[in-house]
Amino acid sequence: MSRVTLEAVGKSYGAVTVLKPLDLDIADGEFLVLLGPSGCGKSTTMRMIAGLEAITTGTLRFDGRDVTALHPRDRNVAMVFQNYALYPHMTVADNIGYPLKVARVGRAERLAQIEAAAKKVDLTPYLARYPRDLSGGQRQRVALARALVRSPGVFLLDEPLSNLDAKLRVAMRAEIKHLQRSLGVTMIYVTHDQIEAMTLADRVVLLNDGVIQQVGTPDEIYDNPGNLFVAGFIGSPPMNFVEGLGAGGRFAGPGVTDLPCPGTGKLTLGFRAEDTAIADTGRFSGTVYEVEPTGEATYVVLQMGPHRVNLRCDKKFRPDLGTTLRFDLGAGQALFFDTATGQRVR
Amino acid sequence: MNRGILYSRLLTFLFWIAMSALTLLPVWWMFLVSVRTRADLFGKPSFLLDVQAMTWENYAAVLSNPTFQKYMTNSLIVATSNAVLVSVLALLAAYAMSRFALVGKDNLFFWVLTNRMAPPAVFLLPLFLMFTGLRLGDWSLFDTRIGLILLYCVFNLPFAFWLLQGIVDAIPKELDEAAYVDGASTFTVLTTVIFPLARPGLAVTGILTWVFAWNEYLFASTLTSVEARTITTGLAEFVTVTGTNWGQLAAVAMLTLAPAALVLALVQRHIVAGLTFGAVKG
Numbered sequence: 001m002s003r004v005t006l007e008a009v010g011k012s013y014g015a016v017t018v019l020k021p022l023d024l025d026i027a028d029g030e031f032l033v034l035l036g037p038s039g040c041g042k043s044t045t046m047r048m049i050a051g052l053e054a055i056t057t058g059t060l061r062f063d064g065r066d067v068t069a070l071h072p073r074d075r076n077v078a079m080v081f082q083n084y085a086l087y088p089h090m091t092v093a094d095n096i097g098y099p100l101k102v103a104r105v106g107r108a109e110r111l112a113q114i115e116a117a118a119k120k121v122d123l124t125p126y127l128a129r130y131p132r133d134l135s136g137g138q139r140q141r142v143a144l145a146r147a148l149v150r151s152p153g154v155f156l157l158d159e160p161l162s163n164l165d166a167k168l169r170v171a172m173r174a175e176i177k178h179l180q181r182s183l184g185v186t187m188i189y190v191t192h193d194q195i196e197a198m199t200l201a202d203r204v205v206l207l208n209d210g211v212i213q214q215v216g217t218p219d220e221i222y223d224n225p226g227n228l229f230v231a232g233f234i235g236s237p238p239m240n241f242v243e244g245l246g247a248g249g250r251f252a253g254p255g256v257t258d259l260p261c262p263g264t265g266k267l268t269l270g271f272r273a274e275d276t277a278i279a280d281t282g283r284f285s286g287t288v289y290e291v292e293p294t295g296e297a298t299y300v301v302l303q304m305g306p307h308r309v310n311l312r313c314d315k316k317f318r319p320d321l322g323t324t325l326r327f328d329l330g331a332g333q334a335l336f337f338d339t340a341t342g343q344r345v346r
Numbered sequence: 347m348n349r350g351i352l353y354s355r356l357l358t359f360l361f362w363i364a365m366s367a368l369t370l371l372p373v374w375w376m377f378l379v380s381v382r383t384r385a386d387l388f389g390k391p392s393f394l395l396d397v398q399a400m401t402w403e404n405y406a407a408v409l410s411n412p413t414f415q416k417y418m419t420n421s422l423i424v425a426t427s428n429a430v431l432v433s434v435l436a437l438l439a440a441y442a443m444s445r446f447a448l449v450g451k452d453n454l455f456f457w458v459l460t461n462r463m464a465p466p467a468v469f470l471l472p473l474f475l476m477f478t479g480l481r482l483g484d485w486s487l488f489d490t491r492i493g494l495i496l497l498y499c500v501f502n503l504p505f506a507f508w509l510l511q512g513i514v515d516a517i518p519k520e521l522d523e524a525a526y527v528d529g530a531s532t533f534t535v536l537t538t539v540i541f542p543l544a545r546p547g548l549a550v551t552g553i554l555t556w557v558f559a560w561n562e563y564l565f566a567s568t569l570t571s572v573e574a575r576t577i578t579t580g581l582a583e584f585v586t587v588t589g590t591n592w593g594q595l596a597a598v599a600m601l602t603l604a605p606a607a608l609v610l611a612l613v614q615r616h617i618v619a620g621l622t623f624g625a626v627k628g
Binding site for chain 1: 523525
């Protein structure tokens with residue numbers, strides 16, 4: 001296990017900066033998820049931690065020790081790649097045992113550790129097979145076992161579930177979380193899937209354009225987004241936004257009346273679909289644009305001026321298209337952002 | 347079966363029979379010459395084998411000839427050493443070119459290929475001067491097996507490098523990275539990951555460069571005299587001013603052909619796999 005510290009770590013390719021200097025302290029045994037859209041720098045950050053990309057600026061420390069210039073083999077990290085990166089010419093046992101073979105661990109000891117790692121991920125019956133004979137989920141497990149076998153200080157997982165089908169992804173997600181909890185290892189996990197991030201992480205680091213947008217627990221990020229990007233990225237459906245003006249402690253926008261607000265000038269109101277409640281006396285109103293039943297609930301899409309917002313309603317609720325609906329929010333469920341800067345206004 | 351398809355198949359079959367005959371008839375004729383006595387050779391020509399009259403005496407004479415044995419040994423050593431050396435060097439070069447950011451990489455690759463574009467005969471005179479002129483005491487590269495091995499290496503490397511570059515490029519870089527993270531050094535990655543995965547390509551490279559060195563005549567006849575002469579140059583020695591020993595010449599030709607044909611037959615599956623490796627995304 002290791003504590004990982006990034007001190008102003010940045011990455012540039014010539015004049016192009018892909019990751020602005022970032023500071024991050026990952027505690028021993030923590031499950032940290034790097035989340036963001038494609039090209040935000042999350043995989044680059046992970047590859048720099050692994051030693052597969054040179055760090056342009058800053059210092060990387062494992063347990064206080066400077067590892068910035070160390071070769072990947074000297075960092076005692078294990079990594080699970082997006083496409084698993086299993087050695088196709090080796091059996092499952094040889095794949096799992098490869099790190100031990102490289103470290104010149106004796107044959108008997110090696111076999112025992114291979115057995116133990118395979119058992120942890122239910123691969124024992126498949127040890128003699130080749131990767132080409134395995135399903136996607138089994139290959140994923142081989143990659144996990146190969147990472148587990150040498151008890152590394154840090155586990156790095158680069159979008160490990162993205163090649164699996166939806167059902168298997170949910171199952172593997174639980175397995176990975178259970179594994180991390182039971183072993184108590186430091187795990188850094190890269191994903192662009194916010195559901196994966198929310199379900200797995202102790203803490204989420206949300207990146208965009210090579211800049212950290214927010215660091216926090218899944219609840220903090222969901223309930224208290226620091227800016228418009230975070231608010232719009234986290235949650236499904238994403239947070240609803242209505243642009244308007246704040247003056248004299250009141251917010252006015254299309255379909256919104258008499259709403260207290262903290263700032264003045266151009267503001268963007270944000271609220272989540274599940275925080276809304278249909279009410280004849282509600283302060284918000286809009287016309288029904290579309291009705292989307294999902295089985296467990298019905299989402300009503302309302303047109304409020306130029307904006308469309310989602311309301312989560314009772315599963316039996318079926319309003320007619322074009323009718324006007326009024327709704328309201330509970331206390332503290334309306335969030336405000338500066339429209340120009342995108343920053344939260346509190 | 348549809349009559350059209352039947353005719354089409356028959357035509358294809360006849361075409362390939364004709365092509366095979368065209369290729370194999372000279373070899374068959376050479377075999378017939380090699381198993382006939384000198385008297386029979388100048389009798390009525392025939393494409394049929396007379397089993398009663400056939401003789402292995404030409405083979406026996408050639409195989410018991412110490413000069414022929416030396417030529418055969420030289421050819422085997424030169425061709426095999428060349429194949430091994432070229433395959434190893436080309437794999438290292440291809441790996442470096444494929445995986446590392448080298449300055450002027452594309453130009454370097456093109457320059458290496460251009461080395462193979464000039465006709466080899468152009469280099470004959472400078473090479474002769476180099477082989478005889480560069481001396482270490484009494485020793486020079488002229489008439490040595492090491493001289494031929496190094497020279498064939500120069501001519502084979504560009505082709506081998508070009509062939510292996512494509513093969514190494516087709517091996518996902520993530521495998522190297524996974525191995526590095528698993529604790530491997532660059533050399534370990536090369537020996538435990540790249541080498542096994544590039545084996546079909548290496549087989550092709552090895553065989554083709556082996557066959558090139560085995561069949562090479564121009565340099566071997568010019569840059570050797572007695573000690574390092576190879577079997578191809580030996581063939582010419584059967585043609586003398588006093589006459590040609592056709593029977594023994596054909597026997598040597600058959601024996602020269604045999605190893606190359608045998609090697610190609612054994613590894614032809616690898617050759618097909620190697621030449622098409624990476625052609626489609628796996």
